[in-house]
Amino acid sequence: MKVEQRFxxxxxxxxxxxxxxxxxxxxxxxxxxxxxxxxxxxFVTGSKENVAHLLDKPTFTLVEADIxxxxxxxxxxxxxxxxILHLAxxxxxxxxxxxxxxxxxxxxxxxxxxxERAAADGARFLLASTSEAYxxxxxxxxxxxxxxxxxxxxxxxxxxxxxxxxxxxTMAYRRSQGVDTAIxxxxxxxxxxxxxxxxxxxxTFISQAMRGEPITVHGTGNQTRSICYVADxxxxxxxxxxxxxxxxxxxxxxHEMSMRELAETIVSLCDSRSEVTYVTRSADDPEMRRPDLTxxxxxxxxxPTVAPEEGLRRTIEHFRQRLG
Numbered sequence: 001m002k003v004e005q006r007f008x009x010x011x012x013x014x015x016x017x018x019x020x021x022x023x024x025x026x027x028x029x030x031x032x033x034x035x036x037x038x039x040x041x042x043f044v045t046g047s048k049e050n051v052a053h054l055l056d057k058p059t060f061t062l063v064e065a066d067i068x069x070x071x072x073x074x075x076x077x078x079x080x081x082x083x084i085l086h087l088a089x090x091x092x093x094x095x096x097x098x099x100x101x102x103x104x105x106x107x108x109x110x111x112x113x114x115x116e117r118a119a120a121d122g123a124r125f126l127l128a129s130t131s132e133a134y135x136x137x138x139x140x141x142x143x144x145x146x147x148x149x150x151x152x153x154x155x156x157x158x159x160x161x162x163x164x165x166x167x168x169x170t171m172a173y174r175r176s177q178g179v180d181t182a183i184x185x186x187x188x189x190x191x192x193x194x195x196x197x198x199x200x201x202x203x204t205f206i207s208q209a210m211r212g213e214p215i216t217v218h219g220t221g222n223q224t225r226s227i228c229y230v231a232d233x234x235x236x237x238x239x240x241x242x243x244x245x246x247x248x249x250x251x252x253x254x255h256e257m258s259m260r261e262l263a264e265t266i267v268s269l270c271d272s273r274s275e276v277t278y279v280t281r282s283a284d285d286p287e288m289r290r291p292d293l294t295x296x297x298x299x300x301x302x303x304p305t306v307a308p309e310e311g312l313r314r315t316i317e318h319f320r321q322r323l324g
Contacts, residue, residue, distance in 0.1 A: 017088030094199030107162025187252025191230030219281030221260030229311030
């Protein structure tokens with residue numbers, strides 16, 4: 001299956017959360033295509049540093065705004081968009097505790113604002129959903145047809161349920177108003193521009209290994225994740241954007257590894273003397289996570305290409321440059 005490029009020179013694209021980790025890489029790729037990109041961010045978790053290299057480009061505009069309050073009054077936002085990519089949301093475990101209401105608002109109110117705008121503009125709307133929609137899955141690997149196993153009132157529920165609401169809203173606008181929509185379910189992603197203190201395993205392990213501190217693995221370390229390098233994820237998102245698929249479509253990698261194995265790999269790649277230690281496991285932490293990529297392969301021709309060790313090396317090098 002080959003997907004032809006649909007968006008390029010002459011197309012205007014809105015990216016919410018555009019100064020965040022994954023969205024900023026996506027913005028880079030869209031700019032390279034020749035698109036005109038408007039990035040919205042309130043900088044709760046995003047960073048201007050992630051898009052600083054784009055600020056002088058005439059095809060890029062950064063607007064500081066909270067999309068949960070509605071689309072801002074700004075000349076770049078007033079013009080019609082050809083595509084709207086909704087990636088705004090705090091997404092790390094520490095954010096679930098610190099920013100629960102903000103997460104719920106950006107997954108609900110903001111999503112509705114953006115779907116209304118997509119309907120008015122006749123724009124393609126792409127929602128960045130998540131593997132968290134599957135909760136602590138009883139199906140392995142997880143297919144898009146699996147409805148999930150989510151605790152609706154747990155500590156992670158603000159993120160899980162906000163994304164599930166976003167998916168429902170997206171499909172409602174597709175069915176009732178004919179909006180051209182797509183949903184991507186993103187699995188564990190890593191790479192340059194991650195926040196060192198965001199609470200996710202990879203930046204935490206790297207920061208600890210670089211400082212020679214004990215690596216804090218939650219629980220027994222037997223729980224698994226399938227980690228995807230950010231460049232592979234961005235390629236998958238763009239394939240979905242260009243396609244006519246509505247999704248949901250899983251995007252990630254099928255290379256599954258335990259948290260213990262991940263910690264040991266990072267210690268080795270950092271040439272660190274850190275020892276792996278174990279701490280209390282957080283509530284509702286999924287036991288296993290691996291996408292079934294059959295749909296992505298068949299509908300989009302998607303295939304991840306960056307092996308975990310190579311991706312981790314690149315990420316560690318970024319952390320070394322950033323943290324000195």
